[in-house]
Amino acid sequence: MAYLICEKCNHYWQIKREEEFWAFHICEECGLPLLYVKDFNEYRKITKNVPESSVNSQTYRKSDNYWRFWRGGRLIFTAGALMTAAGILLTVTSMAWGITIVLLGIILMVLSVPLTRAREGRGIDWRKGHEGELIITNCLRRLPEGYHILNDIQLPGAYGNMDHVVVGPTGVYMIETKSYSGNYIVKGDRWFLNDELRKEEVQSPSIQAKGNAAALKEFLESRDIYVSWVNAVVAFLSESCTIMEEDEHCRILKPCQVPEHIMGSRLMLGESKVKRIVDALRKHASEVW
Incomplete structure (x- = not known):
């Protein structure tokens, strides 16, 4: 029997199998991710705490910016509606310039609609991404002492960021978090959405993860730190993902499996090399714990 624990509300729920985590991975009372543990003995051994700065990741900032635009669009729409109503009232009272206010109000409302819809959709996507990062961050707390978690890494010259990097005795792991909705079929590097309404090939998270892992290995080598390889992992938050062809260079796992x-x-790195890697990456990460 495993357990899901909300440390803020001091509640826990017993689950029979790991898959139930996906039906109930957020606390309904406080909205924070639940901690998955195999038993209470494992929970007592957990020493890592999620820093409060985790809420200020790049994904969170992107989500917040889109929602700011969305709220701005709603305000513009409201202002346009008020102007239109005022213009109609002025027109009724025989003020000729009231029609000008009506037209301006209608223009504002029309312009605000595409702005609001576009920003709302993007805001939802980035918010789901941030939620996924918090879930995997919470799962990584189960790693014992000797493992270091670096979040939101931006390497020099890199286009995007790396969600999570774990460095410890068993090697270096680059973890890409994907919070997709729907059913997916994975054949090596090819990902297919297989829903009732849509069936199409989508951008491959595993290619992105392997690219980031290669970039991380190259960065370490530029600092005279050599590792055999950097392990690529996709932490996938969809409830359904069917893997048709396993990719030996990129594992696709549920967050609680990571x-x-x-x-x-197997053990690969000594304590001194682990420290060198963490020190090399520290200033490029938003947080290290």
Whole structure:
């Protein structure tokens, strides 16, 4: 029997299997991610705490910016509606310039609609991404002492950021978090959305993860730090993902499976090399814990 724990509300729920985590991974009372543990003995051994700065990641900032635009669009629409109503009232009272106010109000409302819709959709996508990052961050707390978690890494010259990097005795892991909705079929590097309404090939998270892992290995080598490889992992938050062809260079896992995958690998790095890697990446990460 496993457990889901909300440390803020001091509640816990017993679940029979790991898959139930996906039906109930956010606390309904406080909205924070639940911590998945195999048993209470594992929970007592957890020493890592999620820093408060986790809420200020690049994904969170992007989400917040889109919602700011969305609220701005709503204000513009409201202003346009008020101007239109005022213009109609002035027109009724025989003021000729009231029609000008009506037209300006209508223009404002028309312009605000595409702005609001576009920003709302993007805001929802980025918010789901931020939620996914918090969930995997919470799962990574189960890693024992000796493992270091670096979040939101932006390497020099890189186009995008890396969601999470774990460095420990079993190696270096680049973790890409994807919070997709719908059913997916994965054939190596090819990803297909397989929903009732849509069936199409989509951008491959595994290619992105392997690209980031290669960039991270190259960055370490530029600092005279050599590792055999950087492990690529996609932490996938969709309830349904069917893997038709396993990719040996990129594992696709549920967030609660990631710690076991990391700890189950063979020992590769000594304590001194782990420290060198963490020190090299520290200033490029938003937080290290």
